[in-house]
Amino acid sequence: xxxxxxxxxxxxxxxxxxxxxxxxxxxxxxxxxxxxxxxxxxxxxxxxxxxxxxxxxxxxxxxxxxxxxxxxxxxxxxxxxxxxxxxxxxxxxxxxxxxxxxxxxxxxxxxxxxxxxxxxxxxxxxxxxxxxxxxxxxxxxxxxxxxxxxxxxxxxxxxxxxxxxxxxxxxxxxxxxxxxxxxxxxxxxxxxxxxxxxxxxxxxxx
Amino acid sequence: xxxxxxxxxxxxxxxxxxxxxxxxxxxxxxxxxxxxxxxxxxxxxxxxxxxxxxxxxxxxxxxxxxxxxxxxxxxxxxxxxxxxxxxxxxxxxxxxxxxxxxxxxxxxxxxxxxxxxxxxxxxxxxxxxxxxxxxxxxxxxxxx
Numbered sequence: 001x002x003x004x005x006x007x008x009x010x011x012x013x014x015x016x017x018x019x020x021x022x023x024x025x026x027x028x029x030x031x032x033x034x035x036x037x038x039x040x041x042x043x044x045x046x047x048x049x050x051x052x053x054x055x056x057x058x059x060x061x062x063x064x065x066x067x068x069x070x071x072x073x074x075x076x077x078x079x080x081x082x083x084x085x086x087x088x089x090x091x092x093x094x095x096x097x098x099x100x101x102x103x104x105x106x107x108x109x110x111x112x113x114x115x116x117x118x119x120x121x122x123x124x125x126x127x128x129x130x131x132x133x134x135x136x137x138x139x140x141x142x143x144x145x146x147x148x149x150x151x152x153x154x155x156x157x158x159x160x161x162x163x164x165x166x167x168x169x170x171x172x173x174x175x176x177x178x179x180x181x182x183x184x185x186x187x188x189x190x191x192x193x194x195x196x197x198x199x200x201x202x203x204x205x206x
Numbered sequence: 207x208x209x210x211x212x213x214x215x216x217x218x219x220x221x222x223x224x225x226x227x228x229x230x231x232x233x234x235x236x237x238x239x240x241x242x243x244x245x246x247x248x249x250x251x252x253x254x255x256x257x258x259x260x261x262x263x264x265x266x267x268x269x270x271x272x273x274x275x276x277x278x279x280x281x282x283x284x285x286x287x288x289x290x291x292x293x294x295x296x297x298x299x300x301x302x303x304x305x306x307x308x309x310x311x312x313x314x315x316x317x318x319x320x321x322x323x324x325x326x327x328x329x330x331x332x333x334x335x336x337x338x339x340x341x342x343x344x345x346x347x348x349x350x
């Protein structure tokens with residue numbers, strides 16, 4: 001018995017044309033979609049151009065913001081005696097990191113202390129080590145250096161002696177800034193932003 | 207004999223009355239402190255079922271050297287924290303101590319506190335009454 005010949009479907013000329021046409025359409029759609037994606041990430045407005053700044057990190061070494069260029073960065077201002085707003089912010093950021101997963105480790109979180117007298121590098125180092133899920137660094141400096149950075153970020157702080165046994169309390173704006181790979185501020189979160197939203201923006205930035 | 211029994215009965219009643227605090231506390235929790243800083247905040251919902259205002263004028267705890275009542279307020283985007291001398295809980299109402307608002311600040315903690323531990327906080331009320339609350343230590347931010 002002859003094995004039935006495998007029928008080679010020889011495409012007719014017409015079919016070939018249709019195939020090429022279909023491929024071309026797919027390719028065009030793909031290009032269009034890719035273009036759309038690029039547009040949506042480029043369309044992110046720069047909210048603040050902060051340039052570079054120099055502070056002291058929690059190892060006591062000079063830190064330059066420009067050293068983090070090429071990767072997104074999160075930054076907020078606070079102080080270690082803060083019992084409520086700052087731990088809450090760090091806890092939200094930690095949660096967001098866990099939601100994003102391994103990739104999030106590329107994003108550094110900077111905690112800039114506005115309480116230069118009490119938040120020395122060793123204090124900051126120990127404070128930041130508590131947030132093990134987050135590649136975070138504490139930053140401090142002279143009052144002049146901190147004030148300059150606070151101004152760049154349109155933030156505000158004021159140290160007050162309210163008679164508390166804790167010592168001076170620091171009033172401060174509670175905002176989390178996201179900087180893009182170029183080092184410009186592109187997203188602002190506040191105290192009420194849920195971790196899911198932070199995670200979403202982190203994924204977009206990566 | 208009857209007098210003695212009466213006295214005992216009255217004493218028992220007054221003891222029970224004193225033990226029955228005027229306020230009820232719900233969902234108390236203390237945020238697990240960062241070991242670098244011996245300061246943390248305690249939160250709870252205070253309910254006053256009585257017909258009169260009840261005022262908390264202070265607090266203490268064996269877990270901290272000092273406990274103060276603090277209030278956080280956001281004024282034009284700036285978060286401010288101020289010590290408060292008295293906390294009125296109006297008649298038949300509830301006051302919530304929660305993140306971003308009122309809290310009991312525990313200052314100079316006497317030991318390490320970890321998630322799962324619990325602390326005793328004593329609320330001092332105007333009029334002399336005190337109220338003991340057992341408060342669990344929690345690491346995570348409580349979502350409402």
